[in-house]
Amino acid sequence: MEVGLFSDSNVSEANFEDKDFLENVEKLPVLPLRDIVIYPGLVIPLYVGREKSISAVNFSLSSTNKYILFATQKKSDIEFPQKEDLLEYGVVGSILKMIKIPDGTMRLVVRGLERVKFLEIEDEGEFLSGKFKVVRDTPSRMRSEIKKEALIRGVKEALQKLNEFSNILTPPFFENLNRISDPGELSYFVAAIMNLKLSDSYSLLKTTNPITRLKKVFKHLKREIQLQKIQQEILNKTQAKIEKSKKEFFLREQLKAIKEQLGEGEEDEVRREINEYLKKLRRSKMPDESKEVVLKELKRLERLYSDSSEAAVIRTWLDYIFSLPWGKFTKDSLELDKARKILNRDHYDLEKIKERIIEHLAVMKLSKNKKAPILCFVGPPGVGKTSLGKSIASALGRKFVRISLGGVHDEAEIRGHRKTYVGAFPGKIIQGLIQAGSANPVFMLDEVDKIGVDFKGDPSSALLEVLDPEQNFSFVDNYIGVPFDLSNVFFIATANITDTIQPAFLDRMEVVHLSGYTEYEKLYIAKKHLIPKKLKEVGLNRRQVKFEDDAILKIIENYTFEAGVRNLERKIGAVLRKIVVKVVEGEKGKIVVTPEKVTEFLGPELIFKSKLPEEDRVGVAVGLAWTPAGGDVLFVEALSLKGKGNLILTGQLGDVMQESARAAFSWVKANLKKYEIPEDFFEKNDVHIHVPEGSIPKDGPSAGITITSAIVSIASGKKVDKDFAMTGEITLRGDILPVGGIKEKILAARRVGIKKIILPFKNKKDVLDLPKYATKGLKFFYVKKIEEVLDLILK
Secondary structure: OOOOOOOOOOOHHOOOOOOOOOOOOOOOEEEOOOOOOOOOOOOOEEEOOOOHHHHHHHHHOOOOOOEEEEEOOOOOOOOOOHHHHHHOEEEEEEEEEEEEEOOOOEEEEEEEEEEEEOOOOOOOOOOOOEEEEOOOOOOOOOOHHHHHHHHHHHHHHHHHHHHHHHOOOOOHHHHHHHHHOHHHHHHHHHHOOOOOOOHHHHHHOOOOOOOHHHHHHHHHHHHHHHHHHHHHHHHHHHHHHHHHHHHHHHHHHHHHHHHHHOOOOOOHHHHHHHHHHHHHHHHHHHHHHHHHHHHHHHHHHHHHHOHHHHHHHHHHHHHHHOOOOOOOOOOOOOOHHHHHHHHHOOOOHHHHHHHHHHHHHHHHHHHHOOOEEEEEEEEEOOOOOHHHHHHHHHHHOOEEEEEOOOOOOOOOHHOOOOOOOOOOOOHHHHHHHHOOOOOOOOEEEOHHHHHOEEEEEEEHHHHHHHHOOOHHHHEEEOOOOOOEOOOOOEEEEEEOOOOOHHHHHHHHOEEEEOOOOOOHHHHHHHHHHHHHHHHHOOOOOOOOOEEEEHHHHHHHHHHOOOOOOOOOOOHHHHHHHHHHHHHHOOOOEEEOOHHHHHHHHHOOOOOOOOOOOOOOOEEEEEEEEEEOEEEEEEEEEEEEEEOOOEEEEOOOOOOHHHHHHHHHHHHHHHHHHHOOOOOOOOHEEEEEEEOOOOOOOEEOOOOOOHHHHHHHHHHHEEEOOOOOOOOEEOOOEEEEEEOOOOHHHHHHHHHOOOOOOEEEEHHHHHHOOOOOHHOOOOOEEEEOEEEHHHHHOOO
16 A cells, blocks of 8 residues: 555554554654664653754654654764764654743653664755664574573663662662563663663664573673772772771860860970970080071971971971981091001002091191091092092091982982972982981092983082082081081092083092002902902802912903903802802812813903014004003004095094094104105005904094004004004194003003003103002103104114
8 A cells, every 4th residue: 555755644543562553654754863772662751952853853743643763873963964874773653742842942752662774864854754664673582481581580680789889760660670571672671771882772772682682781781780889899998088087087186175174285295396396406506597497497386287287397397407417526536557557458559549548637636627628539440439438437437428429410319309399308418417427427429420410400510519618518408498517528529530520510629540450459459358258258268269369360361351340359259159059069178269260160261362463564553542441452553545645544433533643644744754755655645544443432642643653654664663552642743742541551561561662751750650560571761752752663
């Protein structure tokens, strides 16, 4: 039978339950829904406000059966949805009731009838219309009726359990719930009251198998129960904390009332606390100006509520103030002989530093001026800078404090934070004095060459006041806020180099350079200090182990390459651990460590001596270099090749060394006739200068005379005497300037077997300061001009 558009003359309201009541309906008006899915068989309220939606409702209400299609939008922010904006499945239903609201919107009560699939949706102008196909549930099949009943009962019980958390479902609701026995109807009934995502609700609507749909609902129920449990636990914990806070408040108030009844109110407790601080203040030797500041803070504390945060800040500040060693000094030990013994016991050599400490003790003995010097120990790692500070403190009879400044980049680390900041505390200087418990400790500032700088300030600038004798008698920490006298503190700074230290900071200190140790000094240190220390650490004694001198020298020369003794100590420890294993395994008798045993314990040699040329060669000169790990021998090679007088430099040379090479090159070009070099040599040839071991960066001016010698040799064809090693800076006039690191360079020459050393004339004083054993068997040539060098080495 053909039916007209939206005609329902053949369908009456009485046949809602008739499954065939929609077979003769071709089109119905469409009501787009936002964020909601309507299920078949359920009655729900709706609010309608869009113009097209109101037109669709009016059209539906004008018919006798009031049928309408409910289609959910994919996105709720679309104001005028079309077919592509609506989900594929929806519900056909009827409007049971409509109430018009004064603002022009409508309130509807609608009932879902059947699930439908939209075949076509058209825009009729006033509203949307749709053709559809009814999609009914497939017959529910379950292998066992018992399992089906169990699923239905499980869903009902889960819903009751969920209601225990919110208690919003009424007894009539559960009466209706218990009357439902059909899985499909139950799934829709329960899903309608759950707060599901739109995608989950739509998934349930599309599911045509009632059992599958009910299982999905059951899964959502269990998840919701789990979420409610977690939420309840969090709520209970929060409530418990609130209850605890309330309980504590009431107890405090009761305690306060009890104390007031007993005449022991809070004011008495605060008064007792302040009286204790006043007693400390009377006993303290702090200056009167500082005492006035403390009294002012005590008056503030008296006015504050005892549990307030501000009161806690003032108490912490007072505790720091009274922890400072106001007027507390340790008595200096001024016996020079005793101090010498302590310094000699703990450290070998370092005579200049030891003599400087003895001088200070002598001045303190005669003078009333107790101001301590400010020293800066500069030297390579492992030479004993930090341990020397401890020995100085022991010799003086003072407390020792050490702070590491490596990597510090915040000025507040030195001066502290203002006490108004949350979590504020004093700087490292004040904390160190509190730790020492005296106002005249030996205070070591370790690694001052590694202080950083960033937007938070420059710690080096903050240290200027600390290390200036004209200012540090009234050092003010930001946290403490009152002056403290640092003039009696013996400050010692340590650094590996001075290049990175701020000039004004460096100017405040008396710099003392510590050179690297010779092989024989290391041998002595190993025998007197390192081996006994390591024997004690591993649980052995001298009766069980003996090191031959040659064995120690083998470790020094072939397993370590350093200016200090830190790595030597590790290698000795490694040898002793191997011996401990043998002793534990049952080896008897005294174990003697020979050079052969060293190889057995430590494996193949790690360091190889530089080999000197076996014969005199053209274009190869031997130089001496300084490195952070000690001295080293440097071979400079020169080669001529056809070209136009260019200078080629390789070997990873730094800027200063490259400039030194250019100066040498220019001097040679200006003095061709002196050394029988053809006048057109540099017009037809390039000169290539290479310093081997190209992976190691090299820099500095001290290779100037070595480079000059190599260029003159290659240009003149004369051989360089292989028995000479040299160091010195050259000028364009051919003058030779003094250089540094003389001790290390001489030790490097001795290590490879060189006997003749060429040095700048002005470095003669540095050689005279060296111990005799360091220069024994060596011949020195002191030169002022490059011509003197070339006369010595060119054959």
